[in-house]
Amino acid sequence: MSFDQASPLQSRSFWQHAYGEYSPNSPLAEDLKVDVAIVGGGFTGLNTAWQFKKDNPNARVVVLEAAIIGFGASGRNAGFSTKMFGLEPEVVLLRWGKQKMIDAHHYLKLAVAHTKHLIEDNGFQSDYEHRGLVRATYTKQQLGRMQKTYELFQNLGIDEDMVWRGAEQFRQDFHSERFAGGIYESNTGYLNPCKQVRALKSLAESAGVSIYETTPVTKIERTSSAIVVTTPNGKITSDKLVIATNAYTRQVPGPQRLRSRQYPLWTYQIVTEPLSDAQWDSIGWKERQSFGDNRQMLHYFRPTTDGRIIMGGGDVIPYRTGAKEEIPAPAAWQHCEEHLKWIYPQLKNIRIDYRWGGPVSVTMDAAPEISFIEDERMIYSGGCFGHGVALTHLNGRTIADLLEGKKTELTEFWIVNRKSLSMSSDTLSFLGGGVARGALKAWDWWEERSLKGGRVETAVVGR
Ligand SMILES: Cc1cc2nc3c(=O)[nH]c(=O)nc-3n(C[C@H](O)[C@H](O)[C@H](O)COP(=O)(O)OP(=O)(O)OC[C@H]3O[C@@H](n4cnc5c(N)ncnc54)[C@H](O)[C@@H]3O)c2cc1C
Numbered sequence: 001m002s003f004d005q006a007s008p009l010q011s012r013s014f015w016q017h018a019y020g021e022y023s024p025n026s027p028l029a030e031d032l033k034v035d036v037a038i039v040g041g042g043f044t045g046l047n048t049a050w051q052f053k054k055d056n057p058n059a060r061v062v063v064l065e066a067a068i069i070g071f072g073a074s075g076r077n078a079g080f081s082t083k084m085f086g087l088e089p090e091v092v093l094l095r096w097g098k099q100k101m102i103d104a105h106h107y108l109k110l111a112v113a114h115t116k117h118l119i120e121d122n123g124f125q126s127d128y129e130h131r132g133l134v135r136a137t138y139t140k141q142q143l144g145r146m147q148k149t150y151e152l153f154q155n156l157g158i159d160e161d162m163v164w165r166g167a168e169q170f171r172q173d174f175h176s177e178r179f180a181g182g183i184y185e186s187n188t189g190y191l192n193p194c195k196q197v198r199a200l201k202s203l204a205e206s207a208g209v210s211i212y213e214t215t216p217v218t219k220i221e222r223t224s225s226a227i228v229v230t231t232p233n234g235k236i237t238s239d240k241l242v243i244a245t246n247a248y249t250r251q252v253p254g255p256q257r258l259r260s261r262q263y264p265l266w267t268y269q270i271v272t273e274p275l276s277d278a279q280w281d282s283i284g285w286k287e288r289q290s291f292g293d294n295r296q297m298l299h300y301f302r303p304t305t306d307g308r309i310i311m312g313g314g315d316v317i318p319y320r321t322g323a324k325e326e327i328p329a330p331a332a333w334q335h336c337e338e339h340l341k342w343i344y345p346q347l348k349n350i351r352i353d354y355r356w357g358g359p360v361s362v363t364m365d366a367a368p369e370i371s372f373i374e375d376e377r378m379i380y381s382g383g384c385f386g387h388g389v390a391l392t393h394l395n396g397r398t399i400a401d402l403l404e405g406k407k408t409e410l411t412e413f414w415i416v417n418r419k420s421l422s423m424s425s426d427t428l429s430f431l432g433g434g435v436a437r438g439a440l441k442a443w444d445w446w447e448e449r450s451l452k453g454g455r456v457e458t459a460v461v462g463r
Pocket residue numbers: 039040041042043044045064065066067068069070071072073074075076077078079080081082215216217218244245246247248251252253267268269312357358359360381384385386387388389390391392
């Protein structure tokens with residue numbers, strides 16, 4: 001499905017579907033002069049807009065969104081507000097070293113707290129639950145690797161809310177024979193991303209931010225005195241510009257340096273019908289935590305407030321067509337359903353009510369970034385991998401500080417103005433993504449070869 005003005009309401013995530021009818025704001029239909037323009041109406045764009053406007057009530061701030069608010073990852077994600085960062089912890093350690101890993105942990109810890117306070121202080125009805133995260137394993141090999149991860153967290157002193165639990169405890173807590181053990185982490189939460197993004201929209205608008213939806217930015221030009229942003233029916237002349245387009249950034253018109261900073265990979269999700277009380281009793285899971293396993297092709301799952309289970313992941317798919325295309329992935333959805341039912345045979349007859357997917361933004365060097373592009377008038381943020389919910393909320397505060405020219409503890413975080421490795425060619429990035437995906441899938445196969453009658457490996461072919 002193409003990313004045009006007709007599609008945003010058709011290509012919806014479960015959250016958007018469940019939320020019901022939505023009337024987007026009118027598109028930009030005039031020329032305006034503003035202080036700050038923001039391209040992209042997801043968590044990054046809306047948080048930045050609100051934070052900056054709150055600090056500068058007289059500033060003129062606009063958000064330009066090509067589709068509808070939350071059309072991108074912010075309206076499609078699983079809603080985990082976690083301290084996870086970049087790729088696997090071991091990869092981050094290898095590439096960035098101990099101190100940067102510790103700093104990233106502290107930034108993400110702050111991000112989870114910041115997101116929770118934002119929700120509570122502003123009375124958001126976004127179903128936030130601070131219920132913790134379980135990092136699970138299925139095999140001896142995965143368990144050994146998870147134990148090393150836990151030791152790493154302990155050695156770095158970043159294990160403050162974590163406890164180790166063995167297979168027996170998992171069996172008692174989750175009534176499943178499939179878990180080999182893992183980590184229970186208490187200081188994380190989850191939310192309903194569509195409710196969150198729309199609450200952010202209202203908050204920003206109530207502060208005086210102007211939000212234009214179905215307004216794609218088609219051209220970005222720099223002059224010595226301003227940045228000029230073109231949309232189909234109006235131009236914005238702005239002192240500063242924030243590019244908050246995440247996995248869509250390759251298709252944003254602008255400097256090549258901007259387009260080659262990240263690559264989109266798609267992850268897919270399913271949601272069950274609401275479970276009955278008896279079904280919930282049959283699977284335990286009384287604390288209703290969120291879950292992530294430590295496969296290379298991670299699965300993530302969580303309950304919803306209306307008693308469903310969301311299951312996602314098991315694969316990430318590069319597409320040659322770019323992030324704007326909506327590409328159904330029946331094999332990925334089937335894999336998610338089989339995986340859920342493999343963990344919980346008790347739910348073998350459960351109905352799957354909805355299936356969807358979305359692009360995450362990945363960088364070559366395993367970490368996100370917030371960077372000035374060419375000079376301090378243009379700021380880009382991206383590369384959040386699948387861990388951008390809490391991160392983008394705090395990044396909004398960080399970007400607002402950068403826009404104001406402030407030097408704060410947040411703007412000193414090492415992802416700010418780091419130089420990410422360039423991925424200039426679409427074809428090479430696509431091929432590289434395919435090779436990496438194949439290698440990671442082989443790794444999972446090797447670690448799970450002992451699982452007799454286990455998951456069926458899917459054969460999703462990237463396009
Ligand atoms: C399926 C899925 C599950 C995920 N699960 C989790 C999770 O549980 N926890 C977690 O922490 N993270 C998760 N993530 C990642 C997280 O959702 C993202 O990191 C985060 O939402 C990124 O927010 P953003 O505002 O930077 O980008 P987005 O929400 O992608 O917003 C970018 C916006 O830019 C707009 N845009 C693009 N081009 C233009 C243009 N030319 N003009 C105007 N607007 C434009 C797009 O329409 C889009 O709305 C998940 C992601 C996906 C896809």
